[in-house]
Amino acid sequence: MTTIIPGTARSTAMEQKTMTSGQSSANNTILGKDDFLRLLVTQLANQDPTNPMEDREFIAQMAQFSSLEQMNNVANEIRGLRRMLSLSSDLIGATVEWHDGGDSLRSGVVDAIVLRDGEPFIVIGDEEITYDQIVRITRTASEEPPAAEDPPAPEEPQDEGGELNDG
Structure with a gap:
């Protein structure tokens, strides 16, 4: 992978391009495949011609991109399946x-x-x-819950006719 030294003209140009491409994803806070491709193209466009990116590094980055896309596809399929099962149930x-x-x-x-x-x-x-x-x-009308019975009235104390002792 190409090493970029901060403060050089090359790093400044790359930072500006990546910041511009990052603004579209700043709202999402997640880098998508478009952002990844922009970053890769920027990296390739700004690489040192005397020290080009090695094939292994390029292939590794493309494999990461492919994995990212597959994970996004799986996540979308799972969301769709969950929605479908919810509606079906x-x-x-x-x-x-x-x-x-x-x-x-x-x-x-x-x-x-x-x-x-x-x-x-x-x-x-x-x-x-x-x-x-x-x-x-x-859909058939669902059964309404049974009407709640009125709570029993509290029992009133009965006077047994006895005298109360002072006491």
């Missing part, structure tokens, strides 16, 4: 109508949601249907 107990592959329309109550190869399937009885088959989703 809300269907449990709902009545759905779906096309069974022909012209007929069927309905049933969703028992469960299962994942097969990353795709959700809605389980109704012994059948598994996809979201594409659903025509309508109906």
Whole structure:
């Protein structure tokens, strides 16, 4: 990797370019792949021609870039899966109508949601249907909690007719 000495014209130019590219990510506080590429291009453009970046270093940086992109893709997939599972779990107990592959329309109550190869399937009885088959989703009115009974009135003291001793 190229060593930059602070205070030189080369380091000042690189710092200005990286600061400009860093401003776009300053709001996010996370360096993204665009920032990484800008930094790499700036580094390559400002390297010493008599001492170019070694191939190993360049390959290592590209591998880091590839790893960063893959980690971002995995994080996005996990977010999507979490969102999908959250929405799917809300269907449990709902009545759905779906096309069974022909012209007929069927309905049933969703028992469960299962994942097969990353795709959700809605389980109704012994059948598994996809979201594409659903025509309508109906939620039944949930049972209201039983009305709270009025608390019993406090018992009033009964006078047994006895005398009180001063005492």
